[in-house]
Amino acid sequence: MKLKRPAFDRRWLAATLVLAAAACGDQQPTAVQRADDGNVPETALQEFDCTANIRAAAVNCAPTAPAGNGSRNILGGQNSLLKLTSSNVSYNAGTEIFQFDVTVQNLLNEAMGTPDGVTPDPEGIRVFFHAGPAVTSGTGTVTxxxxDGTADITGVEQPFFAYHEILRQNEVSAAHTWQLSAPASVGTVAFKMYVETDVQYLLVINEMLVNPSGTSMETNGDFVELYNAGTLKVDLQNLVIADSAASGRRPYHLIASSVVIAPGGYVVLGTTTNTTNNGGLPVDYAWGGSVALQSSLDAFKIARVYGADTLTLDRTQYASAATSAQDGVSRELKNPALDNSNMDGSNWGSASVTSVYGPGGRGTPRAQNSAFTP
Structure with a gap:
C-alpha cells in the first residue's frame, strides 16, 4: 500500500518579491525566510519586503515584523537558507507578457528536493504564490x-513553478522562465512566494554504548546518540529505528512521539527514560524492548518512511566486541562530518576515562564527544 506522506515531510521557506514591469535587469536576489512545516499562517512568519528597480538593476530588501505573535520557530534571514535570483527581465507590450528567468540556490547544509539526499522529490522544488500578484502602482490586473500547475498548499489553487532537481549545499538550479500577463498600464507588481519541498534530514549516529556490562545500568543502559548536522531542526516523530544482529534485522520501531533535535543539537535514544534504572542516562526517547544491541556483529539504523519505501538516513555497524563493546564504555565518532559506517574503524574512538556520567558509565550522552577532533 502506498502511504500518503505526512505534512512534516516537507519544508516551507518564504520570500517577498516586488518587481517593476519595465525594462531589463539582471541578477536580482530576493530575500528568504523559513517557516515550519504545515499550513503556516502568515502571522507566524518574519517577512521581507523587497523592491526591484528594473532600470537601475537593483533590489532593496528589508525585514518587517510579523503581522501577529507567531508561535512557530523561525530560522534564518535574507539569503541565509536559499536565494531566488532573476535575470533576463523583459516586457512585450504587444503580447502584454512580463517575463524573467528565476533560479533557486540552496544555502542549507541539507540537500533540498529530496528526503534523503538520493531520492528525488516527485513534486520537485515548488515555488508558489502565497499572495498576489497584486498591482502596487498603475492600473490593471496581473495574472x-x-x-507549471496549481495546488492547494496554503490556499486554494495557488499557481507554482516546479524545479525537478536535487540541490545540494550552494548548488544553483537551472533557470526557469516565469511569465506574468500584465497590461502596459501596470507600473509595479508585488507577490509573496514560498518554496515548498522535501529536505534531507542530516542525522548522524554520533555515539553508541552497546555493552553497559560492569556498571549499575547493565540491563537498561544501552544508548544511541544522534547529532543534527543540518541547518533546520528535525522532529524524529514517525521515523523508524532498528538494529540488525547476525540473525537479521529486527522489525522497525516507529518513533511515535515528538522528539526535536535543534541544528547542532543531540538526542539520546535508549531502553528507558528512568534514570534510576538506566544509570543516570539522559534518554530523550525510550525504545523499550524493540532494540537489543549485541556485543558484536550488530548494526543500528534510522530511516524515514516515504510512500511505500523506507529510506535509510544513517547506519553504522560493528563486529569487534574488543573494540566497540568494551564494558561500560561508549564508542564516539571523532567528527560528525566523517564516515561513520564502521564503528570498529579509525573514525571512531572510545570515550575517555574522565568522561563519566551516572554511577560509572563512560561516555558523553547529549554532549560533544570526548574523542572529538576538529
Missing amino acids: VANA
Missing part, C-alpha cells in the same frame, strides 16, 4: 501566465 500568472505559464505556471
